[in-house]
Amino acid sequence: MKHINWNQASELGLIMRINREILHPLGLAMTRNPENGASEMLLVSDDGIWEYDQMLTLKVPQVSEEEARAKITEWTKEPQA
Template structure:
């Protein structure tokens, strides 16, 4: 099976999207270890609220969906080379 790690997902802006759109409203936040690209846990907010700084959320996505698909294809193609 093809795969990408969480460092690569972060590079695509996916962790911000997953956190802000799915996890933060539930009081959760994904964390990752940048040394190995693994995510071993979700953090639970003590007060049930997670928020990114507003300037960060006002930025455009790290890459477009089209560019993300191309980058994922590039990364996963290398796995079978």
């Protein structure tokens, strides 16, 4: 089975989207370790509210579905022998 890591998912804007649309309303936030691309935990908000800093939201990659599929294909391509 092929895979991408959470650093790559972040490059596609998926972590912010997952957080904003699914986890933040539940008071949760996914984290990742940028050194290894692993997500080891979800953070739980003390007050049940998570909001991204507005400046951070301006830096979110705007990747179309077509661009995302192309990157995923590139990242998961089998190496040529």
